[in-house]
Amino acid sequence: DAGDREAIPAPRRPQRSPAPKEPNAPLDDIAGNFVCDCRGVGTDWEVAELRQIAHALLGSVDIVAEPADLAADFAAMTEAAMSKAVADVGLRLWTPQGARIEFVKQVEPTLDDLTEMGARIDAQSIEYPTGAWGSETRSYHVKLRVPPAGVGDKMLACRAQLVASGPKGSDVVLGKARVLAVWTDDATLSTAIDPTVAHYTGQAELADAIHAGLAARRAGDVETATQKLGRAVALATQSGHEDAVNLLAGVVEVEDAVQGTVRLKSRVSAIDEMTLDTRSTVTKRVSRRTGL
Template sequence: MNAPLGFHIDTFQNEYLPAGATRVDAVVTVTASGGGPSPAGGAAEVIILDCSGSMDHSHGKLAAAKNATAAAISAVRDGVEFAVVAGTDTARMVYPVTPTLITASPNHKANAIAAVQQLRAGGGTAIGSWLALARNLFGTRDGLRHAILLTDGRDEHETAAQLDVEVQASSGVFVCDCRGVGTDWEIAELRKVSTGLLGTVDIVADPADLVADFRTMTTAAMGKSVADVSLRLWTPRGATVRFVKQVAPELLDLTGRRTETGPQTGEYPTGSWGGAESRDYHLGLEVAAGGLGDVMLAGRVGLVRGSGATAEVLGQGLIKAVWTEDVAQSSKISAEVAHYTGQAELAGAIQEGLAARRDGDLDTATRKLGRAVQIAAASGHADTAKLLEGVVDVLDARTGTVRLKSAVRKADEMTLDTRSTKTSRVQKR
């Protein structure tokens, strides 16, 4: 029998502030260890497959998507509840036929795979309706609730406001990993879904790569142990929270997701966790200035399961502030805070540079993408540095001197944009 999942919190900061300073920054590392998959009866999986007309137009996308869905179904553990949904300008059940989840077994999984292989493409795309059906399938059940959503096109059969409503309604109900196949889908739309539902977004430019990707996502979901985990932050009276951001393994701004749960206390959703998993969070606080020599508890951060007074505390760390006249102490920058500040700038430079390139503002594009090259080189983010070489010729990485490529493959540009929020981990002391 697996031991319960354990959590440990480490706080990294320079707690020393000069006289009059009010801003406190800390990087909090949460590490999970031990544990194992949640009981099968406490997990649910929904696979949402785009079956719009464009999936059958070229490159064998529908056939590859069917095979990928079959791989995902095979990876669902027996005893886990699951369903497959076909998405067009509406959403409909593929397996089971009725709008409910069914318990995974060899027989049910074989039947689901057979039903998927019968799918045909046709119709439009309305991603919000797909989320609505998945939300209804998950219902109010507790435990791990995960969905995979695949599309190859833009959300053309509903308004942006309609999609926003469905994302908001699904927030907290399930976690959703999104994948775009090919290059005709809209990154901003899937990023909106994945961010709102605490999942990931990525491009699968070659449909042949879908099988491995779906299998990996489902296997990871099956390995989760604890659902509905939140970061709880207490701050002293008079303090304000500037931001709370997940900064590793990828950037996710949680600031606007705060739920007030007590005096000077709020909670931020982090989704589901499994063993051997670690995430970093950057917390920015504003406190009242103290006098020289004063010591303040600027924040207490914890990880909790559940919410409010009955929540189970899984781990806790402290954020401090000490005012000093020692310039050597107060001018030191935390390596962790500096690293992730740079990673956030890297993501922004990439996205702004690509947007400027698309708008024909080549000077801004060159400047922003050059800065991205410089940060990637300095922070050891080799994966991003390699992706940047698909859109610029690097003349000097150290100074960020680049030249825009005259011809760029759309897949290279979309891959760089999609993966701009993935971060490199700071080397812990």
């Protein structure tokens, strides 16, 4: 039962590490044993460290600004965890000989790079952990490299399956899709970007711009912070990501949202900055879904 394997830590103190590589060791030891949804209470904690824990343990990360709100947030998390009826779901990708997987990223509802988490099943299949599922939709961006072929040739480049454990260790396929590669000499076709891919690539750029802007702001680099956070405002506006626009308004004064013209606020609360940072990886769902 997925609910029996859910942990919800809520740190209120920074988790300091004596060396950069050490935090991964204990996480590697427990990864896969349970899903961990993480909440930081107040501001006396590190966003990057909590996000690292959530990533390794396939859970969510968020901020609870006021300790008094923790009980309600905990109740909501518990209800969400209990609604996940299928535990240990894997995204299994089969590729033909000569092909390889460049990256695998979850792009909705949140951004998460799963590339390094894959486990090889056989010579042509790799499975990526996705945690427990309820009644929900997630989107993944997969980049493949296939051997060269002639114009007009077609090839099955990938078979994707969502797989859960069934009775006596058997696999239960929950969903599947196929990726077909077609070779063309039509520049219009070969350079066109799928609208869904373009949308989520923009959402990833938005998160990167927020992270870079906040880092520059903390370092006192006003010019870079203004440029990056302005770019984030423009991307959020163009994609209709109203939540991101509202969070960005906590750290910048917006003069032209479409163009991304902003001024840094002289006074920014730690709550506003950390909330923006924590929720920067939450994406806006594309209006029309054409991918997996």
